[in-house]
Structure formats: structure tokens, C-alpha cells
Amino acid sequence: MELAGWLAEQIEAHGVEREADPAAAARLAEAYAALAGAKAPAFGMELPAEVPDRDTLRARSLELLKQWLGKLDAEHKDRIRAQLAGYGIGSAPPIPPSPPLEPE
Numbered sequence: 001m002e003l004a005g006w007l008a009e010q011i012e013a014h015g016v017e018r019e020a021d022p023a024a025a026a027r028l029a030e031a032y033a034a035l036a037g038a039k040a041p042a043f044g045m046e047l048p049a050e051v052p053d054r055d056t057l058r059a060r061s062l063e064l065l066k067q068w069l070g071k072l073d074a075e076h077k078d079r080i081r082a083q084l085a086g087y088g089i090g091s092a093p094p095i096p097p098s099p100p101l102e103p104e
Contacts (some may be wrong), residue, residue, distance in 0.1 A: 004052040007031070010043040011057060015034050015064040025068035029080050030087075032061040038087035 011031060014024040027043060033041035035051065035058035051057070069077055084090045 002044055003048075004057065006049070007035075007042060007057050008060070009052075011061045011064060014043075016067045016071060022068070022072055025072060025076065026064060026083060028061050028065045029083050030070065032058060032065055033089055034088035035061060035083060036087075036089060038089060040087050090098070 011028065012018065014028045014031075030040050031042040033040040034047050035054055047096075065080070069080065072080070081090060
């Protein structure tokens with residue numbers, strides 16, 4: 001089976017409608033990170049630089065991950081956010097405000 005087809009099957013298999021275990025959300029998050037270019041495995045596989053249909057697969061994994069986030073409790077959501085942040089995805093900590101300028 002070709003890589004894009006295999007990835008598409010894995011992504012769908014880890015969706016909310018097919019998997020009851022919240023750990024599937026973590027696997028989807030990891031796949032999303034890999035497809036977004038992070039040094040992460042996608043379902044246990046290191047992805048090559050060129051992946052056919054990368055953008056479509058990334059968008060679908062994000063779509064299913066969002067569905068999971070709608071069902072997970074706060075603890076699981078925090079784990080997913082931390083996992084994505086570890087791959088450099090998500091919001092960075094806010095930039096602190098600049099100190100006020102001294103009047104001249």
C-alpha cells in the first residue's frame with residue numbers, strides 16, 4: 001500500500017467515531033505534528049521529506065483531533081496541548097509587555 005493511503009487509513013482509524021480510547025487523540029496529535037513538519041513519528045513511522053497529499057492528510061488529522069478535543073476532559077486536553085507544544089505546535093507563551101518608557 002502506498003504511504004498516503006496507509007496514513008489516511010490510520011488517521012481515520014484513530015477518529016472519535018472509530019476509537020473509544022482517548023490515547024487515539026495523542027496518536028492523532030503526533031501524526032498531525034509529523035505531517036506539519038515536526039520531528040515526530042506518524043503512527044510509529046518516521047515520515048520521509050516528501051509525503052503525497054501531505055496537506056490533505058494534515059488537515060484531516062487536525063479535523064479529527066478537534067473532534068477528540070471536544071470530547072476529552074481537561075486533563076487529556078492539557079496533555080494533548082503539551083504534546084503539541086513539545087513539537088513546537090500551538091501557542092507560545094505570551095510575550096511580556098515592554099517596560100514603560102522613561103519620560104525625557
